[in-house]
Amino acid sequence: MGLLVQKFGGTSVADSNKVLAAARRAIRAHHAGDKVVVVVSARGHTTDELIDLAKEISDPPPARELDMLISTGEQVSVALMAMAVQALGVPAISFTGAQIGLVTDSFHTRARIREIATDRILQALDSGQIVIVAGFQGIDANANITTLGRGGSDTTAVALAAVLDADACEIYTDVDGVYTTDPRVVPEARKLDRISYDEMLELASLGAGVMHSRSIEFAKKYGVPIHVRSSFSDANGTWIVGEADASHAGSVTGCALVKDEARITVLGVPDRPGVVHELFRRIAQAKIVVDMIVQNVALHGTTEVSFTVAADDLTQALEVADTAARAIGAAGIDHDPQVSKVSIVGQGMRVHTGVAFSLFKALGAAGINIDMITTSEIKISVLVARISGVQALRIAHKTFSLEQASGDSAHAQFKPRHLASPARGQVTTDEHAAASPGMEDLVITDVELDTTQARITVLNLPNTPGQSAHVFERISSAGVFVDMIVQNTGRGDNTNLSFTVPRTQTTQAAEAVLQAVPHGQVVVDDDLAKLSVTGVGMRTHTGVATRMFGALADRNINIAMISTSEVRLNVITNQDAGHSGIACLRQAFHLPEPGQAQSK
Numbered sequence: 001m002g003l004l005v006q007k008f009g010g011t012s013v014a015d016s017n018k019v020l021a022a023a024r025r026a027i028r029a030h031h032a033g034d035k036v037v038v039v040v041s042a043r044g045h046t047t048d049e050l051i052d053l054a055k056e057i058s059d060p061p062p063a064r065e066l067d068m069l070i071s072t073g074e075q076v077s078v079a080l081m082a083m084a085v086q087a088l089g090v091p092a093i094s095f096t097g098a099q100i101g102l103v104t105d106s107f108h109t110r111a112r113i114r115e116i117a118t119d120r121i122l123q124a125l126d127s128g129q130i131v132i133v134a135g136f137q138g139i140d141a142n143a144n145i146t147t148l149g150r151g152g153s154d155t156t157a158v159a160l161a162a163v164l165d166a167d168a169c170e171i172y173t174d175v176d177g178v179y180t181t182d183p184r185v186v187p188e189a190r191k192l193d194r195i196s197y198d199e200m201l202e203l204a205s206l207g208a209g210v211m212h213s214r215s216i217e218f219a220k221k222y223g224v225p226i227h228v229r230s231s232f233s234d235a236n237g238t239w240i241v242g243e244a245d246a247s248h249a250g251s252v253t254g255c256a257l258v259k260d261e262a263r264i265t266v267l268g269v270p271d272r273p274g275v276v277h278e279l280f281r282r283i284a285q286a287k288i289v290v291d292m293i294v295q296n297v298a299l300h301g302t303t304e305v306s307f308t309v310a311a312d313d314l315t316q317a318l319e320v321a322d323t324a325a326r327a328i329g330a331a332g333i334d335h336d337p338q339v340s341k342v343s344i345v346g347q348g349m350r351v352h353t354g355v356a357f358s359l360f361k362a363l364g365a366a367g368i369n370i371d372m373i374t375t376s377e378i379k380i381s382v383l384v385a386r387i388s389g390v391q392a393l394r395i396a397h398k399t400f401s402l403e404q405a406s407g408d409s410a411h412a413q414f415k416p417r418h419l420a421s422p423a424r425g426q427v428t429t430d431e432h433a434a435a436s437p438g439m440e441d442l443v444i445t446d447v448e449l450d451t452t453q454a455r456i457t458v459l460n461l462p463n464t465p466g467q468s469a470h471v472f473e474r475i476s477s478a479g480v481f482v483d484m485i486v487q488n489t490g491r492g493d494n495t496n497l498s499f500t501v502p503r504t505q506t507t508q509a510a511e512a513v514l515q516a517v518p519h520g521q522v523v524v525d526d527d528l529a530k531l532s533v534t535g536v537g538m539r540t541h542t543g544v545a546t547r548m549f550g551a552l553a554d555r556n557i558n559i560a561m562i563s564t565s566e567v568r569l570n571v572i573t574n575q576d577a578g579h580s581g582i583a584c585l586r587q588a589f590h591l592p593e594p595g596q597a598q599s600k
């Protein structure tokens with residue numbers, strides 16, 4: 001007999017008929033022999049309406065009272081759902097967050113879960129009841145009602161699945177799964193059968209409409225298989241699972257567009273330890289969320305550091321960047337208010353070469369200029385002019401034939417393997433008190449040092465469409481495996497493109513580049529170390545970059561290159577700094593020394 005958590009979103013319980021339909025679904029699983037825990041959101045637009053009502057009285061409303069108010073939406077839903085299940089002849093009981101002992105911190109309207117008691121739920125399940133739990137809410141240590149942030153019922157559901165050691169967490173919603181890209185923008189987009197947690201997190205902007213990012217981070221941390229599916233049909237949806245269970249069919253799984261970004265570049269940044277930290281410390285202090293960060297190799301003692309922010313944050317970010325630029329002795333700042341980020345994501349990129357080349361070539365052929373490039377292990381992001389954003393997304397989708405099924409769909413009856421995460425089923429503050437006081441805290445899973453690579457830099461590459469494609473075409477046909485790619489925005493007509501390759505392939509790589517740009521200047525550097533920080537929760541916890549840069553600055557370690565993604569931060573330093581760099585990062589993120597325990 002299994003245990004299933006089913007979560008029904010607001011649209012799935014909007015009226016009495018829908019509540020009854022959801023109840024029937026839970027009952028079916030119950031009759032099939034599973035223990036069933038149902039998590040529900042507030043009906044329809046209830047939460048929005050309650051917030052509006054509060055604002056008519058007091059704007060902004062006091063946070064504690066707002067939580068008291070908006071938590072009632074879910075309380076209505078659980079009561080109705082329990083009545084529905086009982087009316088259909090199966091025993092059921094509803095609980096609020098407080099009643100099951102879902103304890104959070106005290107940050108009203110955006111609280112994070114600390115622990116969940118399971119005894120009351122297990123008792124009810126053992127006595128044959130379907131258990132209905134209110135999503136989105138908890139209580140803090142002083143029994144104040146808290147809520148988890150908009151969309152938080154997903155997080156409640158995944159958290160319950162984790163502590164109850166459920167076989168799966170089913171998310172019933174008004175879409176039938178996760179798509180290769182937003183079908184409203186690219187009509188050929190296809191529903192995915194499976195996607196890994198990391199792919200889903202890297203495609204955050206894609207996933208955002210479907211599930212709360214925090215719930216995916218949570219699922220990854222506790223190894224909870226998620227099945228996103230439609231409340232209105234029995235069709236299989238999309239499984240969000242561990243890497244081993246996800247699809248390996250293609251090199252690219254999905255692509256996404258973040259349309260409204262703005263780029264800021266700090267020019268003439270002195271090439272010495274601590275300056276990047278100073279810059280991002282100030283930005284973090286202003287509570288501005290930074291998306292991409294790109295820094296390429298320094299020339300003649302200075303470098304450019306670029307980053308993107310939401311277009312809405314541009315004015316404020318410019319102010320902070322301007323002050324910071326003065327403070328660190330940079331030459332000035334430059335910006336572009338009209339950019340979009342296009343990303344392709346796929347765990348197959350770890351083993352397929354030439355993925356970058358295919359993307360760059362297709363964009364080049366369409367005359368779309370690439371302003372910036374940054375990569376992680378499973379993601380390549382490019383920044384393009386906003387007017388080309390949608391076209392670039394369509395091109396990416398087509399280039400990797402994402403509209404075609406990968407072959408995994410044959411396994412319609414896919415069952416995820418039970419992941420043996422050490423954290424599952426035993427989550428209480430006591431066990432984790434020292435290292436991690438709350439279930440949802442940021443977890444840095446790994447810091448890595450790689451000293452096997454060399455860097456190739458192509459200087460003064462013309463800043464026109466198709467140039468990077470040209471370079472990577474040669475690289476890829478020479479069979480060179482490219483890891484990190486960084487291209488910062490060009491100053492004037494030229495740009496510098498850097499990438500890392502295995503040191504054993506340095507000569508081949510350099511020759512290939514020279515074939516591509518016969519009159520180009522190519523610089524090879526093998527005095528380097530790559531330091532990476534990988535984490536769960538990096539997307540929703542700001543300040544990881546600041547902490548990483550700060551730790552390196554404290555050790556007087558100079559950062560030569562930076563690239564970022566949603567789950568990973570990579571920096572290049574010189575080789576000498578590698579070991580002390582990794583040691584200080586371990587310290588900064590409280591990870592054990594390698595001999596102590598192999599965390600992963």
Ligand code: ASP
Pocket residue numbers: 009010041042047048073135136149150151152153154
């Ligand atoms: N009712 C809450 C909201 O609208 C939580 C949720 O729906 O997940 O944000």
Ligand code: MG
Pocket residue numbers: 009010041151152153
């Ligand atoms: Mg929701």
